Amino acid sequence: MSEPTPLKGKALLQKVKELASLPRRETAKLCGYYSTAKNGTVRVNLTDFYDAVLAAKGVGLDPAGTKDGRGREASYRLTVHQNGQIVIGAAYTQEMGLKPGDLFEIKVGYKHIHLKQLEGVEEQVEAELQTA
Numbered sequence: 831m832s833e834p835t836p837l838k839g840k841a842l843l844q845k846v847k848e849l850a851s852l853p854r855r856e857t858a859k860l861c862g863y864y865s866t867a868k869n870g871t872v873r874v875n876l877t878d879f880y881d882a883v884l885a886a887k888g889v890g891l892d893p894a895g896t897k898d899g900r901g902r903e904a905s906y907r908l909t910v911h912q913n914g915q916i917v918i919g920a921a922y923t924q925e926m927g928l929k930p931g932d933l934f935e936i937k938v939g940y941k942h943i944h945l946k947q948l949e950g951v952e953e954q955v956e957a958e959l960q961t962a
Contacts, residue, residue, distance in 0.1 A: 836862035836878070842886050854879075916943075 837845055842861055849857045858864065858879035865873050904921040911917065928947075937944040 833865060834862035836882060838882055839886050842882055846883060 836842075845861050846857060849860055852860070854876065855874045858874050858876055859872070861879060861882075863875045863879035863882070865875065867873065904919070904925070906922075908916050908918065933948045934945040935948055937946060
């Protein structure tokens with residue numbers, strides 16, 4: 831027995847509207863969101879059904895779905911380590927296009943830290959090191 835082809839898009843929304851008086855599980859099953867096990871039991875896939883309904887309505891809940899799935903995702907949150915240091919990971923520096931040796935000015939404010947990239951300072955520092 832082949833698996834059903836679930837409805838998507840406008841066809842799904844129309845069918846859901848037609849079956850509004852039925853329970854959710856029955857609606858999902860009639861829209862093709864179920865699978866049949868080897869022993870013949872039917873399992874309704876409500877999560878896939880809900881995701882398809884939201885997608886049909888234009889609500890995207892998985893913007894990271896296009897990622898390749900390797901490594902950790904940047905959370906844009908940092909913690910202060912036990913030794914008092916803050917480490918900014920490679921994901922952030924790559925996103926900002928930073929290179930090893932880039933210099934920053936640190937400005938500490940009330941409840942925030944600003945990092946201002948210093949442009950042209952590398953050449954100045956190199957020149958000072960050569961004259962010293």
